[in-house]
Amino acid sequence: MATSVHRIRYYNPQPTPVNCIAYNKLNKQLSLARKDSSIEIWDMTHFPFLLKFIPAVKDGSVEALGWVKDRLLTTGLGGALVEWNLEEMCIRNTILLTGYAAWCLDVSPDNTLVAVGTEQGYVNLYNVENDDIIYKKLFDKQEGRILCCKFNETSSILVTGSINTIRVWNVETGHATTRISVSRRGKEVIVWSLVTLENNIIASGDSLGRLTLWDGNTGDEIESFISHKADILTIAVSEDKNNLFCSGVDPTIIQFRKIKKKSESADEQWVKSYQNSINQHDVRDIAVLDQKVLSVGVDGYISTFHYVRKGFQRIPHLLPTPRSLVCSSKKFLLLRYSNHLEVWKLGAFLKDKSGRPVAEPANVIIKNKINTENNHSDCEKVNEMLKISENPVKLLSLQTKGKKQIQLCAISPNGELIVYSTESHTRMLKLDSDDESNVYLSKVILNGSITTCSHFAFTEDSKVLIVYNAGTISFLQVDPEAGVTVTQTINTKKHLSCKSILHFQISKKCPSNKVYLAVADTQGDIVIWTQIGKKFEHYITLPKYHCVPSAMVVDAEKETLIVAYVDRKVVEYELFEKKFSDWPGSAMPPVWYDTKQCVLSVHPHPSGQSVVFQHLTDLFVLDRKAQFEMEPTKKKKSADAGEMNLGYHILPMKYLSDFYWLGKSEAVTVEILPENIMSMLPPVAIRNKRSVN
Numbered sequence: 001m002a003t004s005v006h007r008i009r010y011y012n013p014q015p016t017p018v019n020c021i022a023y024n025k026l027n028k029q030l031s032l033a034r035k036d037s038s039i040e041i042w043d044m045t046h047f048p049f050l051l052k053f054i055p056a057v058k059d060g061s062v063e064a065l066g067w068v069k070d071r072l073l074t075t076g077l078g079g080a081l082v083e084w085n086l087e088e089m090c091i092r093n094t095i096l097l098t099g100y101a102a103w104c105l106d107v108s109p110d111n112t113l114v115a116v117g118t119e120q121g122y123v124n125l126y127n128v129e130n131d132d133i134i135y136k137k138l139f140d141k142q143e144g145r146i147l148c149c150k151f152n153e154t155s156s157i158l159v160t161g162s163i164n165t166i167r168v169w170n171v172e173t174g175h176a177t178t179r180i181s182v183s184r185r186g187k188e189v190i191v192w193s194l195v196t197l198e199n200n201i202i203a204s205g206d207s208l209g210r211l212t213l214w215d216g217n218t219g220d221e222i223e224s225f226i227s228h229k230a231d232i233l234t235i236a237v238s239e240d241k242n243n244l245f246c247s248g249v250d251p252t253i254i255q256f257r258k259i260k261k262k263s264e265s266a267d268e269q270w271v272k273s274y275q276n277s278i279n280q281h282d283v284r285d286i287a288v289l290d291q292k293v294l295s296v297g298v299d300g301y302i303s304t305f306h307y308v309r310k311g312f313q314r315i316p317h318l319l320p321t322p323r324s325l326v327c328s329s330k331k332f333l334l335l336r337y338s339n340h341l342e343v344w345k346l347g348a349f350l351k352d353k354s355g356r357p358v359a360e361p362a363n364v365i366i367k368n369k370i371n372t373e374n375n376h377s378d379c380e381k382v383n384e385m386l387k388i389s390e391n392p393v394k395l396l397s398l399q400t401k402g403k404k405q406i407q408l409c410a411i412s413p414n415g416e417l418i419v420y421s422t423e424s425h426t427r428m429l430k431l432d433s434d435d436e437s438n439v440y441l442s443k444v445i446l447n448g449s450i451t452t453c454s455h456f457a458f459t460e461d462s463k464v465l466i467v468y469n470a471g472t473i474s475f476l477q478v479d480p481e482a483g484v485t486v487t488q489t490i491n492t493k494k495h496l497s498c499k500s501i502l503h504f505q506i507s508k509k510c511p512s513n514k515v516y517l518a519v520a521d522t523q524g525d526i527v528i529w530t531q532i533g534k535k536f537e538h539y540i541t542l543p544k545y546h547c548v549p550s551a552m553v554v555d556a557e558k559e560t561l562i563v564a565y566v567d568r569k570v571v572e573y574e575l576f577e578k579k580f581s582d583w584p585g586s587a588m589p590p591v592w593y594d595t596k597q598c599v600l601s602v603h604p605h606p607s608g609q610s611v612v613f614q615h616l617t618d619l620f621v622l623d624r625k626a627q628f629e630m631e632p633t634k635k636k637k638s639a640d641a642g643e644m645n646l647g648y649h650i651l652p653m654k655y656l657s658d659f660y661w662l663g664k665s666e667a668v669t670v671e672i673l674p675e676n677i678m679s680m681l682p683p684v685a686i687r688n689k690r691s692v693n
Helices: 379-383 590-594 636-641 674-679
Strands: 002-008 018-024 029-034 039-043 049-054 064-068 071-075 080-085 090-096 102-107 113-118 123-127 134-138 148-151 157-161 165-170 176-181 191-196 201-206 210-215 221-226 232-237 243-248 253-260 268-276 283-289 292-297 302-306 312-315 324-327 332-336 340-345 369-371 388-390 393-399 408-411 417-421 426-435 438-444 455-458 464-469 472-479 483-491 501-506 516-521 526-532 535-541 549-555 560-565 570-574 601-604 610-614 618-623 648-652 656-663 666-671
Touching: 018 064, 018 283, 018 292, 029 064, 039 071, 064 102, 064 113, 071 102, 080 102, 102 148, 113 148, 148 191, 157 191, 165 191, 165 201, 191 243, 201 232, 201 243, 210 232, 221 268, 232 283, 243 283, 253 292, 324 408, 324 656, 332 408, 332 666, 340 417, 393 426, 393 438, 408 455, 417 455, 455 501, 464 501, 483 535, 501 549, 516 549, 516 560, 526 560, 549 601, 560 601, 590 648, 601 656, 610 656, 618 656
Parallel strands: 002 666, 191 232
Antiparallel strands: 002 369, 018 029, 029 039, 039 049, 064 071, 071 080, 080 090, 102 113, 113 123, 123 134, 148 157, 157 165, 165 176, 191 201, 201 210, 210 221, 232 243, 243 253, 253 268, 283 292, 292 302, 302 312, 324 332, 332 340, 340 393, 408 417, 417 426, 426 438, 455 464, 464 472, 472 483, 501 516, 516 526, 526 535, 549 560, 560 570, 601 610, 610 618, 618 648, 656 666
């Protein structure tokens, strides 16, 4: 049985540039700050996965980040050093700086000191031991702003960069021991980035596009390379200190490698080794993760490539889930943007007398129809474009007050209620849409029952809204006329390891008449509550796996919980029997383990015959009855073909934001096209000859 698919391509959220990144080697997490001051925490243990998100603050600024073990510190133009509570996604501590706006921050290798460079030329030094931030000293004031700073390996030396000057500081005394002039023939030179190497050697990147190596003891220039056509904004060094990577306004990433000289007295020299044109727009920051180089910048992408072996990956800026939601009963589509929501009525397919969708002529090759039963052998039917009898219609656009950033949103299964939350308030609205030309919104009174929250979900009958916030689950009885009443609260401290959660799902009524609430936190705990009478009670806690779940779903028809972990392991738990099922077992084909990305969502087919796994760049349709031999795939071409008689099918889509079933033979994909992202970006400053999308 084929499935007709609504391919939504008019969802185009504005990509937000990335200002800076910081990698935590201890827990293999990447912190990332965007231009709007929002902060993302990515799990990089296996494949990049967005673990936590701190929403943007109005007029906020994050110009630099740093990790002190598992503590995250930031600074910016607000003139403060901020420590974040990564469980509740809020500020834990704020320290005002001397020197107003701050441009740079660095944490000493021994995780005891933090240095912050400011607009007025002050270096603020703090002790960050014992889970605290204690002021230690100010370094001697210098002329002009400090744009970059870096500790050496022993934490005894701090190097700072500014306009025309690099200074080497003694951390103990706060005095400069070496002053290096970088100006050329009276021309102003801005030092944008620095790294420290072995033997007190300093590498700097400047506004002339030069990578320069300096002797930190004498201030002498060792080597200089005019490697870029414009400013070098960032430099990174590999853990073994043998590879340097630099980029900036000229987005080419160039690698320099340290080699041994054969004849001269000097032991080593640096040579240009490799260049990569994965980016087209300005690169703002680079990090080296094992043998991978990660770059971010104006285009909002997270780009990675291997500098030892081939392979690259590009992740566009997507809002945290939920980005969209559907109401299958009324065929409504709710689209979330940064500070507004849109509600669309999906179009309808033209059908013949037998009720089957009518296809366009055979020469149309746009993929708009997928087959979910994998024993079908006629692959050409996948490439049909269906005729439509009704176009999609935008019913309304809803702007938040003060253009505050939306943290989450939901639409009720009956399509009558819309709820969204910002950093300061939660609003619920009743949607009257009997006539598409006359759509009305009316406010539903919340009676102060909720202000802010991190997750919520409607029950199947739309009468209860379940809300999670900072370790508490609240059950709200919803009456559009009378308002909202809290009927139950659950403290999750007993069952979850932390207050920050990844997944929060309420199931439909299962064959046993049970309704399940499944919650997973950022430590990997998965806990199930079930409704007994009018109250929800703890039902089962699943055995803990060493990875966090990237996606999970309750299959109400089979009464099971399907979990996909970030290392691509998939399990199915039988909720009624309280045990793991035999599926998938050997049902995952070898090509499954060759895919280098996390599962974003899981969708059992309504007929129960197959399961759809959503990735960023494809849909992976798997037959439940298929069995495979665990042998590695030899050719990527055979994996991409996904022949249906193999028991699985891969449908490429770039980039796939969301997927939903509307029924047994109808589905929705929400796609963000790379060309649409490119059209919203500023003009390219320096164009590469070759680029990768």
